[in-house]
Amino acid sequence: MLLRTVKTCLEPKDLPISTASAPGSPTDKLHNAEKTWWAAPHAATGLDAIVSVPASKSLTNRYLILAALASSPSTIHNTLISRDTELMLDALAAFGIGIERTTQPDGSTTVAITPGKLATGPLSIDCGLAGTVMRFVPPLAAVAGASVAFDGDEAARVRPMAPVLDALETLGARIEYAGTTGMLPFTMDASALQERHEVLIDASGSxxxxxxxxxxxxxxxxxxxxxxAAGHIASPDHIAMTVQTLRELGVEVAVGEDARSWSIAPGQLSGFTITVEPDLSNAGPFLAAALATNGTVRVPFWPASTTQVGGKWVQILSRMGAEISHDEDGVLTVRGTGVIRGIDYADASELAPTLAALCTLADSPSKLTGIGHLRGHETDRLAALETELAKVGATVTSTDDALEIIPGTLQAADLDSYEDHRMATAGALLGLAIEGVRVENIATTAKTMPDFPQLWTDMAATAKGQG
Structure with a gap:
């Protein structure tokens, strides 16, 4: 039996309202527009759903950059089409890369990339709020020897970029900042790129x-x-993903014994054909829903092995009480057992918002460590989680690098998303278990998962005791 109690709010929660961000909150300096509220579907118990999640954003944007650098055309099947990948495609088009999309009978998208001599500009690139665009495209511009103006959403202007830009300056690029040094907006001139024996980079932030x-x-x-550089390396799993992606496409990458150095010889990448895996991180909220409702959720096409950090969900959910199976057809099944155990877990990376929401529903305290770099993501996720989880009854303490979560008596609340897709999906998970939750700007999930609201609603509708 799930032993958590829920206190619902008596005030109606189904009409949009306009509310300014609280002064000093993580969002107050990012936007003051009217808020749009989404009534999160509530499912009392017994989900029984099959959820097909879209392709990985992390892998899609890595493949797109590599296809742009290849010596011959590439074909990327099951390409994610979302705001982040659209921004990447737009950036590649600005450099003169040929792009052709085809919709397959199953609804997936195939993108054919025809590389060529990269345009040298002057160009203008919109990074939106996409970390992979704001961090991956400046090095592409450097390779092109281009002059490029970079900017993005207002929220992107507070996301750290200095380490990669400092590294490019070491290689000879000249960067002029229009605002804060090390952040958007800036203009880069890479016409005098040079060879360097070694580039040192601070990877503690991302x-x-x-x-x-x-x-x-x-x-x-x-x-x-x-x-x-000396110190912590944020989310090493994502670096391992990049190394494996390069190697599978024929690039030889030497990794130091201490996993703190990398060497790549100059060469030419051949065109390739690849199928992008499902986004296992985005699958997390759906899989966690099985525990939150004591139900069953199945995700098809789960890979037998993966470099995606989302592959950790199997271990995490098992430790928290789920029964998990992975059949020979690639279907991952997660079943709730009536128990949600608290967890001590390190290096959850981008999984932390959903995991923290699930910990709020647990029967004992949890501690998530090694996640200090999340303060520099779409928002300061640790501060945001401390604020939002407290609204539904948890006692949450954040440190520089960790969150401690003590579950309490659950109650309905309006949860802000901070223009952060993972905060929005974490709020949806809480709403599944707590009747009366509303999530601000659920549309921000379009960053990596445009159909999230409908997929979530369809899943919730399968519950035996849906709200």
Whole structure:
């Protein structure tokens, strides 16, 4: 039996309202527009759903960058089409890359990439709020020797970029900032790129700083010798994903014994044909829903092995009480057992918002460590989680690098998304278990999962005791 109690709000929660962000909150400096509220579907118990999640954003944008650098055309099947990948496709088109989309009978998208001589500009690139665009495209511009103006959403202007830009300056690029040094907006002139014996980079804020340079390593003058500066490396799983992606496409990457240095010889990448895996991180809220409702959720096409950080959901949910099976047809099944155990877990990375929401529904305290770099994501996720989980009854304490979560008596609340897709999906998970929850700007999930609201609603409708 699930032993958590729920206190519902008596005030109606189904009409849009306009509310300014609280002064000092993580969102107050990002937007003051009217808020749009989504009444999160509530399912008391017994989900029984099959959910097909879209392709991985992380892999899609890595393949797109590599296809742009290849010496011959590439074909990417099951390409994710979302705001982040549209921004990447637009950026590649600005550099003169040929792009042709085809919709397959199953509804998936195939993208054919025809590379060529990269345009040198002057160009203008909109990064939106996509970390992979704002961190991966400047090195592509450096390879092109281009002059490029970069900007993005207002929220993107507070996301750290200095380490990758400092590294490009080491290689000879000249960067002029229109605002805060090390952040958007800026203009880069890479017409005088040089070979360097070694590039040192601070990777404590984001693994994308390292991945960005690795992706273009063989196209840089003299190749790339890269070393992480002393200190913590954020989300090493994502760096491992980049290394494996390069290797599977024929790029030789030497990794130091201490996993803090990387070497890539100069060379030419051949065109390739690839099928993108489902986004296992985006599958997380759906799989966690099985525990939240003591139900069953199945995700098809779950890979037998993966470099995606979302592959950790199997281990995490099992430790928290789920029964999990993975059949020979690739269907991952997660079943709730009536128990949600608290967990101590390190390096959850982008899984942390959903995991923290599930910990709020658990029967004992949890501690998530090694996630300090999430303060520099779409929002300061640790501060946002501390604020939002408290609204539904949890006692949450954040430190520089961790969250401690003590479940309490659950209650309905209006949960802000902070223009962060993972905060929005975490709110949806809480709403599944707590009647009366509303999530602000659920449309922000279009960043990586445009159909999330409908997929979530369809899943909730399968519950025996749906709200």
């Amino acid at each position: 693994s994308q700083f390292i991945s960005a340079l690795l992706l273009v390593g063989q196209a840089l003058p003299g190749g790339l010798k890269l070393r992480a």
